[in-house]
Amino acid sequence: MALRFFRYLRGYVLLKLEGKKIERFLNMALTRGIKFWDVRYLGKDRVLLRVRWGAVRALRHISRATSTRLTVQEKIGLPFLVSRLKRRRAFLGGALFFLALVYCLSLFVWRVEVTGAQKLSPGEVLKVAAQAGLKPGVLRRQVNGKEVERVLKEQLPQLAWVGVEVRGTQATIKVVEKKLPEPAAGPAHIVARKAGLIKELLVLEGTPKVKEGDTVLPGQVLIAGEEMTVPQGEGEPSPVYVRAKGIVKARVWYQGYGEARLEEKGERPTGRKAQSICLEVGGRRWRLYGSDASPFSCYRVEETRYNLSLGRNFSLPVAVEKKVYYEWELYKLRRTPQEARRLAEERARAYLRACLPEGARLVGEQVEEVKGPKEEGLVRVSIRWEVEEDIGQIKEFTPEGGQEGRINGGNQDPRGGSTGGHGNSGSLRRTPESYREGHGSATAFAGRRVCLTW
Template sequence: MASGVFESGKVVVEINILKPERFLNILWNENINVINVKRIDVATIQITIDYNYYEDVVQIVKRLNGKIKIVGSKGILFLVGKLKSKFFLTIGGGIFVILLLYFSTFVWSIEITTKQNVSPYEIRQQLYSLGIKPGISKKNINYKDIEKKLENMNSDILWLRARVEGSTLKITIDEKVNPPEVKEEKYGNLVAKMDGEVRRVYAFSGRSTVHTGEYVHAGDVIIEGINGKEEEPYEVVPDGVVMANTFYEKSMVAKVDGTELKRSGEKDSDIYLILFGKKIYIKKAIKDFKDYDKIEESGKLITKINYYEKIEFPIKLTREEIIDNSVKALEESLYNNLTREATIVDRIITTKDDSAENILINVVFIVEQNIVNNEPIDY
């Protein structure tokens, strides 16, 4: 049994038992001091006892097939317990505040504001070369020194300001504005920049030398820098558009049988932050994928690298579906190299078995686009 200060602890318990009177008689026979008895209903009573008798009361209740629960407590014992839990909570909160104040003395992100001519990526790399990167202590940052060195490193900077706000180093840059280039009007003729079959001609200045349906080669004159009658011609700056069908050939090998690597749906990740140039992992990838796609997501403070497992799947598509998907993939790769006004108007598709599992797909794309080289050439 407890003694001293712990004897001052008292608990209020609620007891559900078939014969409460018998239970109370047992308590008195066992010399267990009951301070207060309150009847809740026929089979339920509420009593107050010293805490050091609590275990004895529990055993008696169990012998009589009853139920007991604590509904209240008072005394120094429980006050000390509450203060103890609050003490550790206060200590934990104090440690958190100290760590927060400590980490607030470092710069964890760099924000760069520019306009048109200066790339934020270029400025970020120049800052890294000066030793200014996330994780640096604020006391190691000399604003004037950074501003002067960046101005010397980049001739496009007119003025810049470096300041720390919170845990972010903010770089604001005003750029030098060069006077617009005056395009010198040049006389001459416009020529074709590639082979093509003429579909439409728009001569805004000068006169066309080609007609719809005519096939022209790269370097042929298609708009002359001349206006006026045959007897009285005069030179002008040529300008116009000649839309023509041009031809691009692309090919690829596709599997039509066997297996192919595809994502299984399984994924794992590395999550870490960089402090003082070292990686501190919050989560480490534990799955060992034989084949995978690796995709990095970089944030201001935390970096996440995702690993997507790839396994062999049997090819279930038909030959026609595989050819159709391959043509679409070739078309997308072609569009990446075309100008905005260019349009694919037709496709000539040929296929050839490359092996028992592979097929060679060759596509000639017919693309309608402007074939005028806008830089006049003298003849």
């Protein structure tokens, strides 16, 4: 590669040599130290070769001495390019002017975009950035990214983080907005989201209605959103309605179910695939790639068709159809009773893990095998988990209308925030169909299914 580059810088030519004494010509050139390369024989008494431009004069003397004819076919290299450009001064000047113009334009920022803005409008961010010196048409070296970030943070307090990146003629302002807590709406109770046994009660605001060791039911008030106060100078207390805050942890029981077969039959993908592409024009089809028939005996096929159109209302009679064949195989597995039980337990635990809310802590586990007919060839397992979790959720109420109100789902934290809850407890929970072997619902697959049978 380096040799070719140096040859291009020095310049070389493609010569055509004709005559009866070509071998003598080549030998005389070698003895005089003239190097040539890429020698190609065109037939009887004709040869093409490449040689540096400075050796052409010496080769002409050898040509006359050997009675051969030497013709220059092509001139290649930088010296010949410069010579041609000198004869086309207008073209050279235009090219240089164009390159200078492109270089000058590349020194400016021509596009500014904002990413990450959700509540704030991009226009508002761009307006503040323009005040800090970042706008279309400004020189790149005049853009101070740190200064722009500082101004944006000062004038837009909704932003938690700002980053400015300039690449080429485009500047990108990346922002991350602050997640402000929603203001409390009105008075509310903390009620039980599910049944459980109270283990810990922390009241920050409101009046507790239960104590540790109590058993509660779903919807039962745990911390009331009212407090009794005694006004100065009066003897009778009066209620003050507040938004209850606190943490109520209870023991909750979950039950999961899993099963596994001792002998399993089914189909599974092998990972191999093949595809074909066809072009359809006016009802006629041409295969561009692959085969119309599947190379596999057991497979799934996914078809995609692209119709060409001009705009929205004018369709062309041209379409491209793509088929992808995925190979599947039939399989048969045999498990020992111990292996089937372990698999059933894994499926039951996977279901229970999916049911647990965030922050829940496992306290105890009970595993029980569900007996069934032996001829079924099926092992069933039921697992019961004892979990400690926060069961409180907000339920707003209107003092004049009693304690009815809408529910803002969520567990209370010490700051009054809330997180979502999961399901009911205490009843038998069966594993979703995707965890039950032999009875699960498979993922939907676009296209046709063609497969062998047992």
